[in-house]
Amino acid sequence: MEVRMEIEAYEYTAGPLGDRWLNEIKQGRLTAAKCPSCNTIFLPPKLYCPKCRSRVVDLIQLGKGKVEYMITVGVDDEGKELDHPAKVAIIRFPNTFGGLVHYVSDDVEEGDEVLPEFREERRGSITDIVRFRKA
């Protein structure tokens, strides 16, 4: 017995709150979810609070983030060598549970404060942010 399945494409949707979060990014704003019950601010946004399971309604705008860890990536997702190695970091935000993984500019080091650099043309995607650069 054998089961064979070919995949043409995966189409992901981000869910009711994730969709709103991506729309905020499309408008050039980076936000986080805020729980109306225990006030936990968290990223990535989820419809239910990771601390108290309450239903989340609001997104609040974020300011500067801070680079916690950083690595340099030399290959792409298929193992091919990149022309220009990419710096990828875990970015945390003040009083915010969780964080974001994203590109940072070459001059950024661990501990630096960073801000998102948005593209001119945005479609509602995490890659509407080109990278985080020094604040």
Add this chain to the structure above:
Amino acid sequence: MTDFKVTPLSEDSFRNAIRESTSPRAVYDMAPGEAYTKFFEGLREGKILGTKCPSCGLVHVPPKVYCQYCYLPLTQWVEVKDEGFVETAVVVYIAAERERLEKPEVVGVIRLEGSGDRYRYPGLMHRICTEPEEVKSSRIMGVKVKARWATERKGSINDIECFEVVSWK
């Protein structure tokens, strides 16, 4: 506030949602292996087979060749009842490739009698022949169900058409 419990995604919501599309050039090729081959042969004969761990006594359904708790090889085959209890259930409005089902289906995990205990059960995932309302009200949880077997069986999980409610609580 909108209630998202047991609510189908409308065609409009999907069209308007922001989407990320990836084409991974992937092909899945699945061979059932030693344990599942025997499991499917059992289904063809109208039997649900599992493997029993000689150390902890847990019966694995669907069968495994190693105990997931003791890491011991499992060689003892046992037949379990085609009756059990609904551990969890959900209403499904779309099929595997997102085409809309004409009639919503209920699927769930069934802890078969004779397959493990309350805290450790491998559990069989299958369709449950009941109305979506019974899931919405949580009435289906914990209810006793029994397999409805297909008349023509070919060694597939679909040899069981679904699990039917035996008696409501």
